[in-house]
Amino acid sequence: MKISIIVAVAKNNVIGKASGEMPWHIKEEFQHFKKTTFGHTVIMGRKTFETLGKTLKGRQNIIVSRNVSYSVSFSDVLIFNSLDNAIEYCREKSEKQIFIIGGGEIYRQAISFADEMIISRMKFEAEGEVKFPEFNKNIWKVVSTEDHEQFEVFRYERIK
Ligand SMILES: NC(=O)c1ccc[n+]([C@@H]2O[C@H](COP(=O)([O-])OP(=O)(O)OC[C@H]3O[C@@H](n4cnc5c(N)ncnc54)[C@H](OP(=O)(O)O)[C@@H]3O)[C@@H](O)[C@H]2O)c1
Numbered sequence: 834m835k836i837s838i839i840v841a842v843a844k845n846n847v848i849g850k851a852s853g854e855m856p857w858h859i860k861e862e863f864q865h866f867k868k869t870t871f872g873h874t875v876i877m878g879r880k881t882f883e884t885l886g887k888t889l890k891g892r893q894n895i896i897v898s899r900n901v902s903y904s905v906s907f908s909d910v911l912i913f914n915s916l917d918n919a920i921e922y923c924r925e926k927s928e929k930q931i932f933i934i935g936g937g938e939i940y941r942q943a944i945s946f947a948d949e950m951i952i953s954r955m956k957f958e959a960e961g962e963v964k965f966p967e968f969n970k971n972i973w974k975v976v977s978t979e980d981h982e983q984f985e986v987f988r989y990e991r992i993k
Pocket residue numbers: 839840841842847848849850851852853854855877878879880881882884897898899900903913914915916917934935936937938939940942963
């Protein structure tokens with residue numbers, strides 16, 4: 834099972850605001866996210882889910898929360914109390930590829946075991962407190978890039 838991180842990062846590494854808000858709304862970037870993740874399982878932290886306020890259609894949504902009594906009003910969502918358990922569930926379901934979709938706390942953990950990172954590098958700086966973690970460029974290689982007007986998509990693979 835391939836574990837892919839997908840994220841949009843501003844030039845100053847910001848990915849979001851402490852309030853949960855995304856600092857930008859770029860339709861083309863959202864379309865890239867949708868096209869890439871559609872049909873797959875997406876795993877997100879409880880705070881990111883609450884920012885979305887809804888499930889992402891056409892994808893199995895998984896939320897992770899350490900709060901064992903956490904529940905949501907959507908019947909099609911799965912909730913796990915650890916990231917490991919969420920990933921184990923996906924392995925047992927023989928998923929081919931799953932996407933880790935944030936936010937900061939989840940990326941910080943997943944970056945140590947993900948196989949791939951699909952990073953939209955926005956062509957501007959943004960205000961916000963939540964940042965994408967620094968990563969060791971020596972263990973990741975860029976395998977493709979795709980340029981768009983306001984961002985460039987870099988696909989990284991972990992060097993085995
Ligand atoms: N630019 C992008 O591509 C992008 C993508 C996604 C999100 N974001 C931004 O990122 C920000 C949110 O990130 P964040 O770091 O504040 O929060 P987050 O990572 O979305 O969620 C953190 C929460 O996830 C749960 N959690 C974390 N690790 C866990 C584990 N190992 N096991 C079980 N539960 C675990 C905890 O929930 P409980 O507190 O309930 O225990 C924790 O409080 C927002 O500003 C959002 O807009 C940006």
